[in-house]
Amino acid sequence: MQAQDLLLFQAALGLSAPWQVTSVEFDRDARRLDLRVDFLKGATFSCPECGVSGLKAYDTSEKCWRHMDFWQHQTYLTARVPRVRCAEHGVRQVALPWARPQSGFTLLFEALIMAMVAEMPVATLAALVGEHDTRVWRVVHHYVDVAVDSQDLAGLERVGVDETSSRRGHDYVTVFADLDQRRGVFVVEGKDHETVQAFSLFLQTHGGDVGQVSEVCQDMSEAFLKGTRENLPEAQITFDRYHVRSHLSKAVDEVRRQESKHHKDLLRNTRYMWLKRPANLTDRQRDLLDELLAQPLETVRAYTLAQQFDSFYEIADPDTAQEYLRRWIIEVDASGLEPGKRFARMLEDHWDGVIRWHHSQISNGLLEGLNSLIQAAKRRARGYRSNRNFITMIYLIAGKLNAGPVIA
Numbered sequence: 059m060q061a062q063d064l065l066l067f068q069a070a071l072g073l074s075a076p077w078q079v080t081s082v083e084f085d086r087d088a089r090r091l092d093l094r095v096d097f098l099k100g101a102t103f104s105c106p107e108c109g110v111s112g113l114k115a116y117d118t119s120e121k122c123w124r125h126m127d128f129w130q131h132q133t134y135l136t137a138r139v140p141r142v143r144c145a146e147h148g149v150r151q152v153a154l155p156w157a158r159p160q161s162g163f164t165l166l167f168e169a170l171i172m173a174m175v176a177e178m179p180v181a182t183l184a185a186l187v188g189e190h191d192t193r194v195w196r197v198v199h200h201y202v203d204v205a206v207d208s209q210d211l212a213g214l215e216r217v218g219v220d221e222t223s224s225r226r227g228h229d230y231v232t233v234f235a236d237l238d239q240r241r242g243v244f245v246v247e248g249k250d251h252e253t254v255q256a257f258s259l260f261l262q263t264h265g266g267d268v269g270q271v272s273e274v275c276q277d278m279s280e281a282f283l284k285g286t287r288e289n290l291p292e293a294q295i296t297f298d299r300y301h302v303r304s305h306l307s308k309a310v311d312e313v314r315r316q317e318s319k320h321h322k323d324l325l326r327n328t329r330y331m332w333l334k335r336p337a338n339l340t341d342r343q344r345d346l347l348d349e350l351l352a353q354p355l356e357t358v359r360a361y362t363l364a365q366q367f368d369s370f371y372e373i374a375d376p377d378t379a380q381e382y383l384r385r386w387i388i389e390v391d392a393s394g395l396e397p398g399k400r401f402a403r404m405l406e407d408h409w410d411g412v413i414r415w416h417h418s419q420i421s422n423g424l425l426e427g428l429n430s431l432i433q434a435a436k437r438r439a440r441g442y443r444s445n446r447n448f449i450t451m452i453y454l455i456a457g458k459l460n461a462g463p464v465i466a
């Protein structure tokens with residue numbers, strides 16, 4: 059190959075002195091391109107630890123990196139990597155401009171991986187670039203870890219917390235979101251009170267201030283309550299309105315299930331009609347619903363009460379809303395519908411956090427949205443081998459992180 063062509067590859071790789079491309083070998087059958095890179099004779103290097111310069115190569119060892127394909131040819135870069143002897147730090151391998159230490163990929167190849175991993179499952183990506191997926195995961199973990207760890211959480215005041223299921227069964231991770239920046243900032247295994255403790259520690263080691271967290275939105279679980287009270291002592295708790303509503307929907311469904319034992323024909327195949335918002339029903343479902351609403355059914359009474367509950371969130375004045383909810387509970391108790399009464403007791407036991415919505419106006423709608431993206435990614439990936447992989451993927455989806463190598 060001509061010297062001219064070597065210079066061309068050198069430019070394509072972005073190499074500068076003392077590094078140069080010394081040979082290019084092209085294997086048509088193997089569809090492989092091998093670039094050999096070497097440093098100029100007499101070149102000096104810096105200690106990677108302290109930066110002291112002017113150190114000659116102490117010894118060298120040959121290493122190889124996967125680079126971005128040139129067209130459809132897998133491309134590899136091979137170089138003698140020098141070690142230097144620093145008076146203070148001893149014998150150390152020098153920093154290389156094209157790869158980070160311990161990686162078998164060049165920075166550009168890693169940048170390609172990080173750009174693609176947002177778009178497809180790691181297994182698909184690994185197959186596409188012809189690498190084993192554990193090697194690809196190692197790269198993804200590295201850059202996500204760096205990005206997660208370099209977050210600055212100063213000024214974090216309003217937090218949303220929710221769990222998401224990681225595998226079939228009872229395995230969960232908990233996601234903490236900054237409701238103002240609208241992104242996930244911390245993800246941890248489990249869904250118990252210790253997840254909040256882990257979050258508060260993370261917050262403190264990343265520029266945040268536990269005492270500054272003034273609002274937390276969460277479900278009514280004892281675990282999150284205990285965690286928040288113990289670890290975010292200044293926070294006012296708002297119970298997420300969608301979680302509250304889902305308890306009420308379950309109560310309506312329970313009434314329907316009980317009643318359908320005696321009214322099989324009337325209530326057959328109507329389950330989702332009672333649970334969906336009227337606006338989301340098809341015309342046919344709406345007609346059927348209107349017919350049913352004229353029947354003397356307990357399900358109708360439960361459904362009507364549930365619709366009336368929703369107005370609590372529509373009332374602008376907090377005191378009026380609170381009074382409205384009190385009256386609503388009296389009606390529920392008068393209805394004699396046991397599942398409804400149980401829901402009313404739950405409201406009373408969690409009163410302040412339910413009412414708090416009228417002051418904070420925060421919900422976990424953001425986390426609900428992120429959760430459907432997370433579960434969709436999980437389905438595409440057909441699950442994750444480990445919670446570590448799952449958590450890394452959540453950070454990529456929810457974190458708005460700039461995860462990837464910095465290419466000079």
Ligand SMILES: [Zn+2]
Pocket residue numbers: 105106107108109110144145146147148
């Ligand atoms: Zn040194």
